[in-house]
Amino acid sequence: MRDHLRAFYRGYHAATGRRAQQVRRLHIMREDGKFAGKQGLCGAPGWGVTHSPPVVIDPMPEEPPAGLDWCRACVGHASALAGRLDAHAAEIARISERKAPVPAAAADGPGVARGSSAPAPPSPGASL
């Protein structure tokens, strides 16, 4: 991994001066492999297309420029590259727990699969 990461977004439409419709995401540049420096970690193309050159921000900023949001896929990949994926997942789990407190009555009951994104399976005791 490089000592820093770059970010990029697709530029404005050169002819109209307006931001292209699809330009809402700030991606993080892939720095290794076949497409190093040419695509985002999510696979988004980072090379210029007609009237839409890429704008590279080197190194990646702490916050995206106004009007743009981080590409969620890129941030996830970058988190893993930085060795922070587990920590971020744990943080999200804590946030989720704070946002969705389990009522005291339900907390004691069986079959409450907290922390699982999968639909809760039927309670084993329900059908027996």
Ligand SMILES: [Zn+2]
């Ligand atoms: Zn991306």
